[in-house]
Amino acid sequence: MEYQTVLNQIQQEFSKVQPSGKVASYIPELAKVPPSKFGMHMYDIDGNNYHFGDSFERFSIQSISKVFTLSLAMKMVGDDLWNRVGVEPSGDPFNSLSQLENDSGIPRNPYINAGALVVADVLVSYFTNPKAALLAFLHEITGDTSIGFNETVAASEKAEGYRNFALVNYLKSFGNIENNVEDVLDFYFHQCSISMSCRELAQAFIIYANHGTLLNSEREFLTGRQVKRMNALMQTCGFYDEAGEFSFEVGLPGKSGVGGGIVAVNPNHYAVAVWSPPLNPKGNSALGMAALERLTTLTGYSIF
Amino acid sequence: MEYQTVLNQIQQEFSKVQPSGKVASYIPELAKVPPSKFGMHMYDIDGNNYHFGDSFERFSIQSISKVFTLSLAMKMVGDDLWNRVGVEPSGDPFNSLSQLENDSGIPRNPYINAGALVVADVLVSYFTNPKAALLAFLHEITGDTSIGFNETVAASEKAEGYRNFALVNYLKSFGNIENNVEDVLDFYFHQCSISMSCRELAQAFIIYANHGTLLNSEREFLTGRQVKRMNALMQTCGFYDEAGEFSFEVGLPGKSGVGGGIVAVNPNHYAVAVWSPPLNPKGNSALGMAALERLTTLTGYSIF
Amino acid sequence: MEYQTVLNQIQQEFSKVQPSGKVASYIPELAKVPPSKFGMHMYDIDGNNYHFGDSFERFSIQSISKVFTLSLAMKMVGDDLWNRVGVEPSGDPFNSLSQLENDSGIPRNPYINAGALVVADVLVSYFTNPKAALLAFLHEITGDTSIGFNETVAASEKAEGYRNFALVNYLKSFGNIENNVEDVLDFYFHQCSISMSCRELAQAFIIYANHGTLLNSEREFLTGRQVKRMNALMQTCGFYDEAGEFSFEVGLPGKSGVGGGIVAVNPNHYAVAVWSPPLNPKGNSALGMAALERLTTLTGYSIF
Amino acid sequence: MEYQTVLNQIQQEFSKVQPSGKVASYIPELAKVPPSKFGMHMYDIDGNNYHFGDSFERFSIQSISKVFTLSLAMKMVGDDLWNRVGVEPSGDPFNSLSQLENDSGIPRNPYINAGALVVADVLVSYFTNPKAALLAFLHEITGDTSIGFNETVAASEKAEGYRNFALVNYLKSFGNIENNVEDVLDFYFHQCSISMSCRELAQAFIIYANHGTLLNSEREFLTGRQVKRMNALMQTCGFYDEAGEFSFEVGLPGKSGVGGGIVAVNPNHYAVAVWSPPLNPKGNSALGMAALERLTTLTGYSIF
Missing domain, CATH: 3.40.710.10 (DD-peptidase/beta-lactamase superfamily)
Structure with a gap:
């Protein structure tokens, strides 16, 4: 057919x-x-x-944005990425904190929120302007430069994102976040807001x-x-x-x-x-x- | 090439x-x-x-035998099987008991030991002689009737299989094993012993x-x-x-x-x-x- | 008053x-x-x-019997007992198995079922006739030799005791049970049956x-x-x-x-x-x- | 003696x-x-x-300060406090997050960090100036008005307190924190800094x-x-x-x-x-x- x-x-x-x-x-x-x-x-x-x-x-x-940020991080830092985030499925819900406690702050994979936050941190470390870099990547692969963030969505995510604030602080307590918590979350909430x-x-x-x-x-x-x-x-x-x-x-x-x-x-x-x-x-x-x-x-x- | x-x-x-x-x-x-x-x-x-x-x-x-027993169970009881065992990956080791406690005795999938024991129980319920039925299935798809159990291996597995005894009793405490614990394990240890x-x-x-x-x-x-x-x-x-x-x-x-x-x-x-x-x-x-x-x-x- | x-x-x-x-x-x-x-x-x-x-x-x-068996075990083996069972409260229900997985088979304390089973194992190892020894201890401290087991209760506990069978096998998989699973459980179900x-x-x-x-x-x-x-x-x-x-x-x-x-x-x-x-x-x-x-x-x- | x-x-x-x-x-x-x-x-x-x-x-x-804040909270809000924090021992370390996930954000007791943060939130809600109220309480029971916070310690705790930031955000994601995360933590880090x-x-x-x-x-x-x-x-x-x-x-x-x-x-x-x-x-x-x-x-x- x-x-x-x-x-x-x-x-x-x-x-x-x-x-x-x-x-x-x-x-x-x-x-x-x-x-x-x-x-x-x-x-x-x-x-x-x-x-x-x-x-x-x-x-x-x-969360579809996690595919783009992971691609960009893999491209930039290569296999070193896997020292900070795993590649195995997790039996837990996407925003669970428990698994981190058993695994010393290494998220099970890059698609649970904890893993995506580590990937965000990698990009915040790598790029001077990570938000611009992410958009540039999307503009290039789609050929459409009008793709952008929805600032209202990003602001709303931030206002209600206590679980993600918890996750990134928890990761940082294990030393698995290099940047300021606020910078990592600002990037993360923006990536999720892309339309x-x-x-x-x-x-x-x-x-x-x-x-x-x-x-x-x-x-x-x-x-x-x-x-x-x-x-x-x-x-x-x-x-x-x-x-x-x-x-x-x-x-x-x-x-x-x-x-x-x-x-x-x-x-x-x-x-x-x-x-x-x-x-x-x-x-x-x-x-x-x-x-x-x-x-x-x-x-x-x-x-x- | x-x-x-x-x-x-x-x-x-x-x-x-x-x-x-x-x-x-x-x-x-x-x-x-x-x-x-x-x-x-x-x-x-x-x-x-x-x-x-x-x-x-x-x-x-x-554990490769788990593929054969699952195939046989799917063939025999169809989708009812999924009421007793899940289809999602587990973040835990193959012989973990913890997950069962949170999920009321439903194993996360048929390839962790707990799930394979439920599948074994299904076959023990279905067939009068489940061990013979499993061999018959293997003989038919391979065309080789000399495939059989290794009784020495099966006996050794039983002698050391405390974790599996624990799992099947635990599953039974949740009502997710229908047969005698001994019968289920006898079948399970035999399936694993196939050469x-x-x-x-x-x-x-x-x-x-x-x-x-x-x-x-x-x-x-x-x-x-x-x-x-x-x-x-x-x-x-x-x-x-x-x-x-x-x-x-x-x-x-x-x-x-x-x-x-x-x-x-x-x-x-x-x-x-x-x-x-x-x-x-x-x-x-x-x-x-x-x-x-x-x-x-x-x-x-x-x-x- | x-x-x-x-x-x-x-x-x-x-x-x-x-x-x-x-x-x-x-x-x-x-x-x-x-x-x-x-x-x-x-x-x-x-x-x-x-x-x-x-x-x-x-x-x-x-479970009140756990106080008597623990007393007897402390008396007999002294502080070596604490190598096999902890003294800390557990946040989990009495018959949980999960805690053992994190702590390599050492029950958190002697009053959760897992701990009481280890204590039972200690007594089964120590006494030729542990059931008689337990009754003798009770007869001595109460001065009443008519205290005994209720065999009907003990048999019923055994018939429904899948969770305890699971626990003792699980403990044995960690090497924290010395005797036959059946012997330990027979003693345990009897101690619980005391009237x-x-x-x-x-x-x-x-x-x-x-x-x-x-x-x-x-x-x-x-x-x-x-x-x-x-x-x-x-x-x-x-x-x-x-x-x-x-x-x-x-x-x-x-x-x-x-x-x-x-x-x-x-x-x-x-x-x-x-x-x-x-x-x-x-x-x-x-x-x-x-x-x-x-x-x-x-x-x-x-x-x- | x-x-x-x-x-x-x-x-x-x-x-x-x-x-x-x-x-x-x-x-x-x-x-x-x-x-x-x-x-x-x-x-x-x-x-x-x-x-x-x-x-x-x-x-x-x-953490000795947790006794003082709990006393003050009990005095002020009475038994309603126990709707938001439990009274049972936890088998987990003091700064564990896992337990909260199973118990919908109700800390097991007021002496693990999560529980103390809920107590802090109660005081932040109750008092216009919770820090002054805590010192006033201490001054009254000791008769010594020179007891105070160590601002250097409080600032250091804040600078390294990722685990506590994680806990309070996590609690807030369950609705068990009423005030701003920052206000609760400011109070908490100060209470810990008392000399x-x-x-x-x-x-x-x-x-x-x-x-x-x-x-x-x-x-x-x-x-x-x-x-x-x-x-x-x-x-x-x-x-x-x-x-x-x-x-x-x-x-x-x-x-x-x-x-x-x-x-x-x-x-x-x-x-x-x-x-x-x-x-x-x-x-x-x-x-x-x-x-x-x-x-x-x-x-x-x-x-x-």
Whole structure:
């Protein structure tokens, strides 16, 4: 079946479904988003675009940003990064502090909040202006310089981010944060506030399907080995304590955010992004997971 | 590069390497195995065999047996199985009891010991003679009726298996074991004692690379959906607290055992088994992991 | 106020109170006991007895037996005991396994089940006939040779004791059990099955109020230092995760059992036992705790 | 033996002992204190003073301050306090965060750091000027208005207090902190910085030995019930994960601080303070604990 035919069918199948779950409400900006928003965008390695619904509308990418910051940190500091953060799935929720206590402040992986904060600290150490550097990276891989932070979202995250303040102070008590707590959190809350559309996310994630380079480009953003690492980490750790379920239902490496976005990668084939704000009890987009399950079932194409 | 050429190169690369790590010694039969044993066998979906070293010699498959019992249980009881065991990776060691306390006796996944004991209980409930049923299953997928239990190994496991006795009693205290503790453990210790060679393991695992059927056969052992589930579980949970590292280094679903064996699957391409007894600190074959990493690197063929 | 007057007042105050809570029901023999049973018995160091209600009726002492086995083990092996079991309160429930995982199989204290099982193992190692030795000890301190095990209770405990089977196997996996699992549990289930009355318990506990000796006796069962240790352990660990609350409400060292009994000690003054089967949510006799609170309030006599 | 004779003997016994252990060094001001400092001061309910060594020299009371803030909070808000903090011992270290995760942000007791931070928050809510109110309380019970904060110590604590920043943010994420994180920590770091001598501490703690009132005074600072509560909490929770050992060795309710001070109470008899900076591995004054053990042994007077 053609990819666009598959997407059309997915759109149709879910058009009458009332999205179950609840829109994230811990900050006002997320709570305001209409729960009926629904879009999907696939970008394949031949450069074709397939899409439906609200695929051009930007939303808060939240934890999906962790993929970008990790890529940038891997590129900049290489394997030294793994002295400060692990690569194993955690059985705990994304914002748990307990695991750190047993492991002397080394987060289990870069996709739980603790790990993402260490990655943020690495970038704050490396760049004079880490926020500008992150945007420059996104502008380059998407070719769209209008992607930016949502300052209102960032400010709201900061106002309610006690758990993240706790995590970064706790990490610092173990010596695993080099910079000021405030600087690390300022960067982290900004990275989470980035707004992108499904289309832009699919285009940005194509590098993980295309051996680290953009299509029709000589420029290698990540080495083949680094891409393998990125995909392995998305596969085993990209969905908090629902990584196994996503692996099983969808069978692709991917990353979700509480804004209702999910991006997934089929190496050598395509990157795909889906957006539907209502979240299941584990904090992942309910409709987004269902749509991706249909995609790999209808195309007969998961990594398994 | 041809598969056999790749295997030859791997054999050559590691021929002068002193295998680091320690052979499992908690039972005498495992401790007796020469640490220098080394073999690898690949079986592709066109029916070709590639191999080197001690690939025809049988060894104790130990936890690799969990893949066979899970397949059998999924086939027999279907999705009801997931009411009694989860599908998410655990951040804890394979024989941890702590997680059960928080989750009311539901093991995080079928590949930690607690989960495998629940799966064993399911088979003990289902079959009049579960040990015979397991062997029949193995005989059918390998075509080799000489595969059997090693009673000496099974007896040794039982004599030293206090942790497993603890686990199954603990599970029963939560009501998640239906049968007598002794019957469940007798089955479990026998499944771990099965002896198979790399060649036989590769042939048995071809069903996970071939949509659930043997090559040149109409007979479907598992449905496509069940195979997807098996591969997802091997990917995220097959290597205890080294699942992420294996995913990243090798990039294939797989399962290891403390006998030094590892089997991995490249869906639609091949199944491959490797054997080298010395284990790394996480309990996985050190040389086995290295050999598989070379395999996917040299073939340029991981799932990522 | 005279002690008997105090006891009379307590009896009167609670005579119209419907005992809240639930009688322990995990074994049939405990479930059968009428919830309205209520008795209290005080024995002071001048040899006077004060009592009311069902204070002469025997009931299942359950975990109160841990005080007797610990006393016997301290007497026999001395301070070496503390290499195998700790003396610190545990924040966990009485039958938790998690703590052992972090502490390499050393139970936090002798009054959680894991600790009591280690103490049982010590006695099984020390005595040729540990069950007879325990009864002999009780016969000697109470002067009553009719105290014995309730074999029906012991058999029921065994039939339902999966958590304890789990604990002892787990301890053995850490090397902290010397004997056969079955032998240790047989002893443990028997010690819990002992039947004694409030009167007998108060008389047995007088040694902890009287520097380790019976009244009017030269015979020292425990040294002064050992008695201090016993009282300190009852104070900090005698009520599972309600030790702090008991300390605060009652202010005396004590020990409870799920049979509804509680024994407490006012050093240099008296030992007192109370019995009322309905348990509060933490597993301690609800009325028993209230009665002891009234006792120390009315007498103005807690250790604090 | 006369109390002064006992103190003289303790001084003599330990005069040639090299204090083992290490002086707290996480902030410069504590590290500077000479390890050889050693003093002890007893104040009995007849108003007599007994002492030796450096008993008039002020030192940083650190966690001993938690007794004062808890007393003040109990006095001000009564039993509502126990909705926000528990009364049970914790098996975890004093600055653990893990327990909070299981108990929804309710600290196990007021003497672990998390609990003391909640108590601090209560006082910050209650008083317009909580720091002044705390000093006023201390000035009143000691009659010495020169007791104050050490601003250098408070500033150092703040500079290194990442674990406490983590704790209070974590508590706030559960809704168990009402005020600004900064205000709560400012108060907390100041309370820890208070300097008092053994003499002043013994005089301040006499209220816990004298039913809540100063000697020769009508003024009740705490009710009899509140004093019972204070002593029970010191008994079961005053020494972090060494509460059981202190109970057993010393047998008195007490509280230690990392400045090397320990204060203990023998209800109806005396309060006693000891100071020796080197700490044992659990963070309590090594010599201080030994001196108090000798005190209760030589006087034959523990609560047990």
